[in-house]
Amino acid sequence: MAEIGIGIVGGGYMGKAHSVAMAAVGAVFETRLRPRLEMICASSPESAERYRRAFGFARATHDWRALVEDPQVAAIIIATPQALHREISEAAFALGKPVMCEKPMGTSVAEAQAMVDAAEASGQANMVAYNYIRTPASQFARKLIADGEIGDITWFRAEHTEDFYADPQAPATWRATGRANGNMGDLAPHILNASLALIGPIRSIMADIETVHADRPGGTVTNDDQAQIMCRFDNGVMGHLYISRTATGRKMGYAYEIFGTKGAIRFDQEDQNALWLYRAEGPEAERGFRKILTGPAHPDYLPFCQGPGHGTGYQDQIIIEAHDFLKAIETGEPVYPTFRDGLAVNHLIEAAWASSETRSWQDVATL
Amino acid sequence: MAEIGIGIVGGGYMGKAHSVAMAAVGAVFETRLRPRLEMICASSPESAERYRRAFGFARATHDWRALVEDPQVAAIIIATPQALHREISEAAFALGKPVMCEKPMGTSVAEAQAMVDAAEASGQANMVAYNYIRTPASQFARKLIADGEIGDITWFRAEHTEDFYADPQAPATWRATGRANGNMGDLAPHILNASLALIGPIRSIMADIETVHADRPGGTVTNDDQAQIMCRFDNGVMGHLYISRTATGRKMGYAYEIFGTKGAIRFDQEDQNALWLYRAEGPEAERGFRKILTGPAHPDYLPFCQGPGHGTGYQDQIIIEAHDFLKAIETGEPVYPTFRDGLAVNHLIEAAWASSETRSWQDVATL
Amino acid sequence: MAEIGIGIVGGGYMGKAHSVAMAAVGAVFETRLRPRLEMICASSPESAERYRRAFGFARATHDWRALVEDPQVAAIIIATPQALHREISEAAFALGKPVMCEKPMGTSVAEAQAMVDAAEASGQANMVAYNYIRTPASQFARKLIADGEIGDITWFRAEHTEDFYADPQAPATWRATGRANGNMGDLAPHILNASLALIGPIRSIMADIETVHADRPGGTVTNDDQAQIMCRFDNGVMGHLYISRTATGRKMGYAYEIFGTKGAIRFDQEDQNALWLYRAEGPEAERGFRKILTGPAHPDYLPFCQGPGHGTGYQDQIIIEAHDFLKAIETGEPVYPTFRDGLAVNHLIEAAWASSETRSWQDVATL
Amino acid sequence: MAEIGIGIVGGGYMGKAHSVAMAAVGAVFETRLRPRLEMICASSPESAERYRRAFGFARATHDWRALVEDPQVAAIIIATPQALHREISEAAFALGKPVMCEKPMGTSVAEAQAMVDAAEASGQANMVAYNYIRTPASQFARKLIADGEIGDITWFRAEHTEDFYADPQAPATWRATGRANGNMGDLAPHILNASLALIGPIRSIMADIETVHADRPGGTVTNDDQAQIMCRFDNGVMGHLYISRTATGRKMGYAYEIFGTKGAIRFDQEDQNALWLYRAEGPEAERGFRKILTGPAHPDYLPFCQGPGHGTGYQDQIIIEAHDFLKAIETGEPVYPTFRDGLAVNHLIEAAWASSETRSWQDVATL
CATH class of the missing domain: 3.30.360.10 (Dihydrodipicolinate Reductase; domain 2)
Incomplete structure (x- = not known):
């Protein structure tokens, strides 16, 4: 059993859902890899701190680059508006960190294709967060x-x-x-x-x-x-x-x-x-x-x-998704839907x- | 309260449904116009006689023209294959008899248009038997x-x-x-x-x-x-x-x-x-x-x-339809769907x- | 195929249902025995005549004994209040006529038992009209x-x-x-x-x-x-x-x-x-x-x-019941529920x- | 925001459900009181350790008294067979610790009454875990x-x-x-x-x-x-x-x-x-x-x-229950169903x- 520091970019609707999922998934699925709520990022220092306290993260930031680059953050969940999907995921993959990104990937086919390229070049786990298919x-x-x-x-x-x-x-x-x-x-x-x-x-x-x-x-x-x-x-x-x-x-x-x-x-x-x-x-x-x-x-x-x-309920399908992301990270095997599937x-x-x-x-x- | 002699051309699935409906509609809706099962037509003398006995008609024939022209038949229901819809309805309208025709009218737009023309020229009650809309x-x-x-x-x-x-x-x-x-x-x-x-x-x-x-x-x-x-x-x-x-x-x-x-x-x-x-x-x-x-x-x-x-059940919607046809005959007011609606x-x-x-x-x- | 004259005592809710059923059952089930709506009885001459016209009976009466004794009435349906069930059915059985009686039989166990005795002594078809079990x-x-x-x-x-x-x-x-x-x-x-x-x-x-x-x-x-x-x-x-x-x-x-x-x-x-x-x-x-x-x-x-x-709908289960009553009359075999079952x-x-x-x-x- | 050390006695079906609930409730309800999975007790040292790892507790024991008496354990959840409900809850209340107990309370009215007495004497939060009423x-x-x-x-x-x-x-x-x-x-x-x-x-x-x-x-x-x-x-x-x-x-x-x-x-x-x-x-x-x-x-x-x-799903109603237990502890106000309600x-x-x-x-x- 090993811990893994999770960083989530975005604290709204989906940011909360992913936070709860990462808090619960270990006990639910009795995973070997245990998420630690390491850092959350939101658009202002105040909102980031509010989310940190609310969801139980160790640290907060309003600079997504700081989160991505933080050495304690070993896996990244992108729950921002679509316009930021590409840049954040490219930065994470460049550092060799696995990424789960909210749907849809980027704002266009071109952006999505770039994200696929970055993911596959990195060889890291990559998933698009289509959670409904996981019930x-x-x-x-x-x-x-x-x-x-x-x-x-x-x-x-x-x-x-x-x-x-x-x-x-x-x-x-x-x-x-x-x-x-x-x-x-x-x-x-x-x-x-x-x-x-x-x-x-x-x-x-x-x-x-x-x-x-x-x-x-x-x-x-x-x-x-x-x-x-x-x-x-x-x-x-x-x-x-x-x-x-x-x-x-x-x-x-x-x-x-x-x-x-x-x-x-x-x-x-x-x-x-x-x-x-x-x-x-x-x-x-x-x-x-x-x-x-x-x-x-x-x-x-x-x-x-x-x-x-x-x-089971809505939150449970996010927990199943969190489990699948951990599996992808742990095993190195792609888990559906990968960025390529999302494209x-x-x-x-x-x-x-x-x-x-x-x-x-x-x-x-x-x- | 007055009787009206009903002639039905066709004794299969829909021929039976219309026969039962005409047998029951008077008592159900307590109509002023009371149908009398006067004549049924089928493709052979044997089948016509079989339907006559089964459904309780007074007479049978295998010649639809004989049915249409019979003086005791005052209203006609066409429950034949589509290919015969036009000819039968034109013959009936030419004699000034109201017609209810199974769906769809004829085999083409041209045929359906001809049927509308015949119906409207005659001024007689005309309905297409779309019964599901009547539940x-x-x-x-x-x-x-x-x-x-x-x-x-x-x-x-x-x-x-x-x-x-x-x-x-x-x-x-x-x-x-x-x-x-x-x-x-x-x-x-x-x-x-x-x-x-x-x-x-x-x-x-x-x-x-x-x-x-x-x-x-x-x-x-x-x-x-x-x-x-x-x-x-x-x-x-x-x-x-x-x-x-x-x-x-x-x-x-x-x-x-x-x-x-x-x-x-x-x-x-x-x-x-x-x-x-x-x-x-x-x-x-x-x-x-x-x-x-x-x-x-x-x-x-x-x-x-x-x-x-x-x-209510399937047969009941045919009874409702029969009631509407009787109303159209009795009042002279069009009842939806007329031939024009059916076109x-x-x-x-x-x-x-x-x-x-x-x-x-x-x-x-x-x- | 043979006709049978039907007499119905009572013209309200269930009287109508039985009337419609008897009008339709022949064509629906293509029965050998064909009901003829012979006579209906109601509490006054006016209401009896109104039901006669509404449901299509040949004759009307306000005297149930006249109906039971009428030579053209060969089978009797009792759709009156419970207080009359016993007397009417006993009179019918005494004349050797089959009876279908509305539920429940009579107003007490004693009355119901007397009805069973009368039915079994007569050897005639007898049914209690529990129609819901017939869907x-x-x-x-x-x-x-x-x-x-x-x-x-x-x-x-x-x-x-x-x-x-x-x-x-x-x-x-x-x-x-x-x-x-x-x-x-x-x-x-x-x-x-x-x-x-x-x-x-x-x-x-x-x-x-x-x-x-x-x-x-x-x-x-x-x-x-x-x-x-x-x-x-x-x-x-x-x-x-x-x-x-x-x-x-x-x-x-x-x-x-x-x-x-x-x-x-x-x-x-x-x-x-x-x-x-x-x-x-x-x-x-x-x-x-x-x-x-x-x-x-x-x-x-x-x-x-x-x-x-x-x-199928409510009226159809009454038609099924009518068919079963005709079967009981025709075959001489008891059809569930007999008076004994009803007791x-x-x-x-x-x-x-x-x-x-x-x-x-x-x-x-x-x- | 304050932490509270949770001790759970029992690691089976309900022990797991309460563990997951306590892991998730803070992020879900953004509670002020934040549960810390402090200690879990099971019938043997091996099973206790297995549950500890599986559900993410800090410590394990096979001695429920050790758990109840542990100074880091500030609130106790009893998820054992009914025969132990009374003894454990009495011990906890004697130490002034709040208790949530699985249903039904004890094995008899006498035991349940004793538990009510102990709870009310202590003045501590007490709840019976009837979770279905909480959807x-x-x-x-x-x-x-x-x-x-x-x-x-x-x-x-x-x-x-x-x-x-x-x-x-x-x-x-x-x-x-x-x-x-x-x-x-x-x-x-x-x-x-x-x-x-x-x-x-x-x-x-x-x-x-x-x-x-x-x-x-x-x-x-x-x-x-x-x-x-x-x-x-x-x-x-x-x-x-x-x-x-x-x-x-x-x-x-x-x-x-x-x-x-x-x-x-x-x-x-x-x-x-x-x-x-x-x-x-x-x-x-x-x-x-x-x-x-x-x-x-x-x-x-x-x-x-x-x-x-x-x-929402089954696990969510346990999370709602956990939230209610935390509320009872934090506010000192009884939350339905108390031990008295459970009696x-x-x-x-x-x-x-x-x-x-x-x-x-x-x-x-x-x-």
Whole structure:
């Protein structure tokens, strides 16, 4: 058992989630590598110190370079706005330090590609923080598909839907400007990652992206609210994605439905402890979607509870992610999704914008 | 109270449903106009006689002209294959007899247009038998939207999914050839009708249509298995439709989800006695989709039962349809969907094929 | 194929349901015996004539003896208040005419016993109209249990819950007086019948019966609102029943949950087209309650629709019941539940009252 | 911000859960009092050391007295078998140290009473670890009821159901002997606590307790498998409880259903992030149970995630409990459920056994 000093850049929503995860992961997974909350960085000395005390770090800084270069910091988590992803990760890799970076990587394909290059040149562990694919249910779904349990896939539908901007009277905040803060920049990456993880590479897409409520109290919305994407995967599967921040009533609609020749799968993150499975076998009179409650028989559930049906939550998937990052560091083996895996999402976002703007099918760049 | 002699052309799946409906509708709705099962027509004298006895008609024939021309037959229901829709309805309208025709009208836009012309020239009652839109739940959904209860619509998603051809080993029967028998010809019209009924006219579409399993035991499949359609309604709403006969696990997935600025609606025919409604009002802590069970407070439920939550079924929606047809005959007022309303569905199917073949957005012809 | 003249005594809620059922059952089940709506009886000449016209009977009367004795009336359905059940059925059996009687049989065990005696002396078809046990889902549940598919039963829980008297401000109508109109007299029989049908005879019970809202606008409530019953079946199974007309939010909560050594079953009439089945077999990771949608593979579904998942409704279960009554008449074979089967429910109601009043376990009289 | 040394006696299922909770609670709730994992005790030096390393404690011991008396240990969590609860807590209180004790308190009412006396004599913080009542959903349910949002309660039904002993072939392990390990000793306390927390004191009960499968591979079962309890609360509410470890298909069926004059509530721990609420208000056509997803608007959710619908899990409710224990220590104010609150559960268990054995209603001792 060895300690490892963790530095986290960013103390907001995700900065806190990663901090809690690093505080808990050792006891949960009984890891050999034990994280020590070494340093946290925020935009001002005051906020950094506030986060340090709140989350239990040893030290604080408002200079991310100081954090990256600190000798006690052996692994770095980037939870900043996208604009800083590239610079911080390049600095960390240059010093031979492993990096987990929040999604999506950088602000463009070019930045993401540069980050991949830096990661691979360094040979260090690198992960993009797509945490939703790590729930026991979604891991199990992925395994069922990979094992051929539902046969050849014939249809895939997924969505990432929330409703925080469904009310046209919700004010125009920072969310209303900048592609990175828009629907495609902020929400779409999660479900695009899920699509790739569950079914495989996408070869062509046809997208329609729009701003639903252009005028809000306090200003004009200059980024996008909702989008739909028809696609074809490399294996020929027809697919559809819907992403929206104006989906009234939906709180965490990270959901998918998959039909195969031998069965079908349904999942909705709003009920994250259930996976629905249909098997086209047995007497017709007894067929139906079964609601499987996650339990010790499913991936990464047991460390949280010995009893089935007791459930894991949002914070737990971040703890699973922290565990995977530690594994990547300890073993030197890549853990999905690496920066290279994450780059594919950036390619898809770029292709979606091109498709929507030209109103035509777009091939997705091969990696 | 007056009797009206009903003639039904076709004795199969829908022929039986209409026969039962006409036998029951009088007692259910306590109608003034009372149907009398006068004559049924089928392809041979033997089958016609068999249907006559089975369903309780007075007379049988294998000559649809004899049925249409019979003086005791005052209203005609066409439940034949699509190829006969035009000829039969034209003959009936020429004699001044009202017609209810199974969906979709005819085999092409041209045929459907001819049927509209004949219907309107005759001035007789004319309806297309889109029965799913008549459930108490879907009628109520339509009313909620029309009344503005969920505000301005921002997103519409619908599907018609079944799985009778999901198994690649299901044999190539009559279902495997002919556009009329394919997924777009057979299943799509229902949900296209629902889209028009709930949201309004569609102005442009982008479709992807495919045959999922081209080779089946017994032959090659020459028509289509599944399709998806992105669309924009005249009012700007973004929409998506998915239609499939290979949707493993789905038995009667006539379903839709609608987001508006003030609320949201969800419905699935597999649970046809529930409508899910979300209202973006009241304390945040108490918001959620509510499962409304249909009851006497909803359209056309009370004649079936005085108690809420007791439920109506498939046959009941055909009885509601029969009641509407009788109303149209009795009052002379058009009842939705008229032949003209039905024509819009044919236009959409035609545009979808053109879009899929050219891989481009297609404007839908204005009616 | 032969006609049979049907006479129905009572034109209210259930009188209408039986009338519609008899109008439709021939075409639905393609029966050999075809009902003819011969005569309806109601409390005044005016109401009888109104029902005759509304439901399509040939003749009307306000004298039930005239109906029973009419030579054109060959089978009788009793849909009157409980107080008349005995007299009418005895008169019918004396004339050798088959009877279907609304639940529960008579107002007491003594009356019910007299009805059984009359029925068995006549040798005529006799049925008690417990229609909820006839849905395709509940018939299938019964079959699964009988076939041992869920192993030895270890627990049974059932309820019949509605909320029409949940509001303390709902006025004291006829429902507020008379045991026959109370919760135990009106609602409990349905779910007691279900318990017997699914699990078998009950040997002892412990009940708690109460009036929840004793004072209502318009008067004092002198009968009961809700009850719970612990029981032991003859086979040793532990069970619980809850019956209430003050179950806020419940509209038609005829529901049960059954655990066995090999599986489990859940059903709720509010979602009557689904049966939930759990099988304790296969990999732990894939176990879960499956939602089976009723379809042609289930009892008495196919006559209503060839497609699975299309659903049946309340009126359809009355049609199934009508079909069973016709079968009993035609074949001379008893169809469940006969008057003797119905008597068991009366015994349970009596024992429940005794238990609640003495606050002690009561053995149920052996039949 | 101050540190507090935590000592945990017991390293199994619950020992781990409390360890993780104490490791995470500071960062999650940003507490002023920060737990330090000071010492863990297990039955042997080897197992104690193994837990120390696994969960990250500073020191280990196999002597619980050493732990209790250690000057660095300022607060004690008892996660041992019930037989040790009394002795350990008395020792801790004698030293003026706060105690959180696993449920149920001790092995009898007498022991529980002694523990209450010791706790109250010491004046130290004391809590019984009923964690399920602490989920955001159940806390919110409790608040809705207390605020009168569903009016006067008229019915309460609850269950704690699992299926780990549903298979008659599951071997007779330690679970098969000793009342403490039986269904009433192990599972019932959770849901009895919930009943008291949601509705209030219970005044009389009528129970039926049984061993479902007496013979198992490896031996005879000498304790109980399932039980049902009818009850009356002090406020007159009629209630029912069902507790089972043979409830096939149920994994964590901690569930309740509550009817009131103005609304109704439903909850099931298997879907712990949803609370179902029915309000008897607004148009009849729009009434229905709404599925409320927990979010920042609900108690103790926000520290885990800023977004609604993202969900909390089993481990999170232990973290909430840890937070409450820290609050009790810091503020000196009692936090529910105190030892006195916990004693009521022991009284109920005792009364249930007496009732089942005498087959009669039992009054519950007033505290």
